Amino acid sequence: MSQTEATTDIADAQPRTGRSLWSDAARRIRGDAGAVVCLAVIAAYAVVAMTIGFAIPDWTERYDYDNANRPPSAEYWLGSDEFGRSVIEKTMLSAKVSMTVGLMANVISIPLGILLGAAAGYYGGWLDDLIVWLITTLSAVPGLVRVIAIRFAFQGIVLFARTPFELDLGGLPGIILALSVTGWIGTCRLVRAETMKIRELDYVLAARASGRRGAAILLWHVVPNVAHFGIINFSLGFIGAVKAEVALTYLGIGVVGVPSWGKMINAAQMDLLVGRWWQIAAAGGAMFFLVLALNIFGDRLRDALDPKLRRS
Amino acid sequence: MGRFILRRLIQAVFTVFGVMLLTFVLFRLVAGEPSAQFVNPKLGREAKVAWRRRHKLDLPRLLNLTRRLVLADRTAGPAATAVRNGEGARAVEALLLESAPAGLVAAPVQLMSPETPLTELTDAARWLAPRKTAPATGPASGPSAEAAPVLVFSLRDGSELAVDLSPLSAAGRRPDRPAPEATCGDLIRLIEEHPRNGGRLRASISDVSWPGVTDSQFFWHLRQSITFSNRSYKTNERLIDVIAARAKFSLALTVPILALGWLGAMIVSSIVAYYRGSWIDKAGVLICVLGMCVPFLVYMIAGQKLIFMIAPTAAWGLHNPANIYVPVGIAVIAGLGGRVRFYRTVILDQVNRDYVRTARAKGVPLPGVLFRHVLKNCMLPILTSLVLSIPFLILGALLLENFFGVPGLGSLLVSSVSDRDVPIISGLTFLTALVYVIGLLVTDLLYVTFDPRVRLR
Numbered sequence: 001m002s003q004t005e006a007t008t009d010i011a012d013a014q015p016r017t018g019r020s021l022w023s024d025a026a027r028r029i030r031g032d033a034g035a036v037v038c039l040a041v042i043a044a045y046a047v048v049a050m051t052i053g054f055a056i057p058d059w060t061e062r063y064d065y066d067n068a069n070r071p072p073s074a075e076y077w078l079g080s081d082e083f084g085r086s087v088i089e090k091t092m093l094s095a096k097v098s099m100t101v102g103l104m105a106n107v108i109s110i111p112l113g114i115l116l117g118a119a120a121g122y123y124g125g126w127l128d129d130l131i132v133w134l135i136t137t138l139s140a141v142p143g144l145v146r147v148i149a150i151r152f153a154f155q156g157i158v159l160f161a162r163t164p165f166e167l168d169l170g171g172l173p174g175i176i177l178a179l180s181v182t183g184w185i186g187t188c189r190l191v192r193a194e195t196m197k198i199r200e201l202d203y204v205l206a207a208r209a210s211g212r213r214g215a216a217i218l219l220w221h222v223v224p225n226v227a228h229f230g231i232i233n234f235s236l237g238f239i240g241a242v243k244a245e246v247a248l249t250y251l252g253i254g255v256v257g258v259p260s261w262g263k264m265i266n267a268a269q270m271d272l273l274v275g276r277w278w279q280i281a282a283a284g285g286a287m288f289f290l291v292l293a294l295n296i297f298g299d300r301l302r303d304a305l306d307p308k309l310r311r312s
Numbered sequence: 313m314g315r316f317i318l319r320r321l322i323q324a325v326f327t328v329f330g331v332m333l334l335t336f337v338l339f340r341l342v343a344g345e346p347s348a349q350f351v352n353p354k355l356g357r358e359a360k361v362a363w364r365r366r367h368k369l370d371l372p373r374l375l376n377l378t379r380r381l382v383l384a385d386r387t388a389g390p391a392a393t394a395v396r397n398g399e400g401a402r403a404v405e406a407l408l409l410e411s412a413p414a415g416l417v418a419a420p421v422q423l424m425s426p427e428t429p430l431t432e433l434t435d436a437a438r439w440l441a442p443r444k445t446a447p448a449t450g451p452a453s454g455p456s457a458e459a460a461p462v463l464v465f466s467l468r469d470g471s472e473l474a475v476d477l478s479p480l481s482a483a484g485r486r487p488d489r490p491a492p493e494a495t496c497g498d499l500i501r502l503i504e505e506h507p508r509n510g511g512r513l514r515a516s517i518s519d520v521s522w523p524g525v526t527d528s529q530f531f532w533h534l535r536q537s538i539t540f541s542n543r544s545y546k547t548n549e550r551l552i553d554v555i556a557a558r559a560k561f562s563l564a565l566t567v568p569i570l571a572l573g574w575l576g577a578m579i580v581s582s583i584v585a586y587y588r589g590s591w592i593d594k595a596g597v598l599i600c601v602l603g604m605c606v607p608f609l610v611y612m613i614a615g616q617k618l619i620f621m622i623a624p625t626a627a628w629g630l631h632n633p634a635n636i637y638v639p640v641g642i643a644v645i646a647g648l649g650g651r652v653r654f655y656r657t658v659i660l661d662q663v664n665r666d667y668v669r670t671a672r673a674k675g676v677p678l679p680g681v682l683f684r685h686v687l688k689n690c691m692l693p694i695l696t697s698l699v700l701s702i703p704f705l706i707l708g709a710l711l712l713e714n715f716f717g718v719p720g721l722g723s724l725l726v727s728s729v730s731d732r733d734v735p736i737i738s739g740l741t742f743l744t745a746l747v748y749v750i751g752l753l754v755t756d757l758l759y760v761t762f763d764p765r766v767r768l769r
Contacts, residue, residue, distance in 0.1 A: 133326055133327070133330060134330075136323070136326075136327045136330070137327055137330030137331055137333075137334060138334070139748075140327050140328075140330075140331050140745040140748045140749055141331060141334070141741055141744060141745045141748070142744050142748065144710060145710070145725070145740075145741055145744050146741075148725070148729060148737075149335070149338055149339075149737065149741050150338060152338075152343065152729055152732075152737060153338040153339060153342040153343040154342065155343070155344075156344050157342070157344070243607060243608070246607050246608075246609050247608070247609070247711060250609055250711060251726055251729055251730075252729070252730050253729060261607075262609075265607065265609050265610060265613065266609070268613050269613060272613060272614075272616075272617045273617075273620070280610065280613060280614075284606065284607060284610040287605075287607050287610075288605050288606055288607075289605075291604075291605040291607075292601065292602065292605040295601060295604065295605060296601070
């Protein structure tokens with residue numbers, strides 16, 4: 001008890017000069033016009049995904065066969081689909097699926113990757129061997145095949161049936177689970193390598209000498225110093241999840257019952273033959289700008305968070 | 313160096329084993345059993361049992377620790393040991409008794425002991441046929457003598473032994489079923505201590521034998537994976553035959569994609585790196601990033617539409633063998649952006665090294681430095697990424713093959729997913745993993761051969 005108090009006293013007594021990694025990165029991002037624009041684009045997608053469900057609550061009941069398959073016009077900016085529904089609204093509704101998949105898959109997989117990677121790198125020994133074996137095994141199966149296999153196996157399984165927490169693994173939760181089961185590997189690999197370097201640094205030794213336990217050092221001293229790898233991998237993981245949704249939909253094991261970009265692109269296989277280009281253009285364009293913004297923002301964020309590039 | 317390769321080999325073996333474990337867990341434990349889709353329910357229970365037996369779904373999952381009740385015939389004679397039901401009984405079916413050399417065996421039960429309840433041994437719920445209700449108009453006829461679950465054994469010397477199982481029946485309202493508290497030990501004692509037995513029929517529980525332990529779904533899965541002899545649920549073909557028939561189409565697609573993709577990306581990235589910092593470099597990088605952001609499916613659909621407008625017969629199928637170059641071209645263009653960006657980073661990383669400055673200082677012209685000194689040093693990471701992308705081509709080819717009607721392994725995987733053909737999906741997943749692990753080993757060998765730093769470690 002007294003030992004921990006002493007440690008916090010010492011920590012509090014330290015003068016707080018200089019900037020932290022995070023505040024410095026935030027300052028750099030704010031000063032970078034391209035990164036701010038990209039962040040604004042991503043935020044706009046997120047806002048649309050969150051609010052569009054309230055704006056169009058009756059999507060599945062909308063039919064207007066008089067105006068089916070209209071090309072873009074003043075009334076239908078991006079044309080209409082086979083049920084006469086506005087493609088621009090469909091594209092915005094579809095953002096919900098992609099943004100949910102991208103966000104949730106990362107929210108699960110990145111903390112998992114950071115924790116497993118930090119534990120493997122810090123403790124070493126059999127735990128390290130086990131986690132490295134898990135990484136090599138999972139990464140031996142190519143990405144899409146892995147997602148297909150997991151998604152396929154989870155079909156028709158319903159967890160916690162007939163409770164408020166019902167999880168139908170055949171639907172959206174299954175896609176999120178399949179993507180997050182495979183998504184932690186990249187983060188874990190980076191974090192493990194970085195932790196093995198950090199483990200030998202003086203401040204970890206100091207924490208150990210001041211009597212903190214291994215788990216506490218891992219959580220309070222190691223994880224905060226490797227967490228930025230998770231943030232950097234976030235954009236990559238998001239892009240991967242959005243693209244995987246399209247591929248899974250093409251294979252017929254995507255989401256059911258809600259509009260998605262994958263479905264809109266997939267429908268274009270037939271549509272293009274009769275000259276209807278607006279659905280694939282709308283969905284492809286929406287995906288293109290999201291992935292572009294994520295790509296550029298991810299690059300800028302990596303530059304901002306990489307201490308090697310920092311000016312002293 | 314030998315130790316390095318040996319360590320990598322051992323790692324590869326563990327990885328391959330891990331993948332087999334993964335496919336086992338996913339496809340045998342987690343995935344539901346699709347027998348309803350492949351066996352017509354109208355064919356009845358026997359067809360389903362035969363189908364499950366053919367695909368080994370009736371075996372224990374991890375270890376076969378089953379034991380069985382063995383009834384050994386100690387008499388000698390020309391006849392074969394047999395068993396039949398007594399009047400109104402169906403105990404033979406209930407206990408699933410089968411004839412075996414020199415005796416009879418009951419159904420296997422996991423971890424069976426004398427304390428195992430008899431209800432676990434029995435398959436059907438009753439060992440007496442349901443009693444026919446007496447017709448209401450015939451009180452005089454009445455029910456005849458109460459039927460009992462009797463097993464009548466015909467032994468090899470021609471003698472017979474009738475064992476009445478009524479002491480093990482549930483008392484009270486349900487005398488036609490085994491009692492929940494009756495155990496296998498009770499059944500063994502009943503037969504052994506039968507007053508008319510006299511050592512002719514010996515009852516016991518069999519032992520777990522060594523190779524029999526591996527007679528389980530897991531070990532069967534391992535054997536099947538290693539030999540690629542998974543049998544398709546749908547066509548009953550062996551996977552290795554399917555691979556032999558289809559691999560050439562996949563290779564015709566992936567090898568040109570790999571070679572042309574590498575060549576194209578090398579040329580473009582060299583040009584971009586040569587003009588580094590100028591507008592050519594910036595425009596090239598911008599185009600690469602934009603190209604990376606277009607979904608692959610859009611490349612495929614738009615590419616097919618374009619080809620359809622130019623030459624309709626080339627847009628689908630393999631009527632003309634040259635059609636294979638349509639998907640190849642699309643894949644090369646779609647993959648160019650990411651490759652060029654990576655190669656450019658690798659080249660620029662080398663350009664700022666000391667040896668480049670030295671070469672420049674002694675008067676080697678810039679193109680000479682770039683193409684003779686720098687590219688040579690870039691080859692190792694680039695070749696590594698190339699080897700590692702081999703199995704990922706199966707991924708790209710997966711969608712491409714299906715989309716352009718190329719009957720390769722990728723389109724097989726896609727159609728197996730929609731058919732729920734589990735053995736094929738499992739086998740193909742393992743195949744891609746095996747190719748990846750072999751690719752990794754090849755990369756290690758390349759490093760050992762070309763990079764002295766690895767050899768010295």
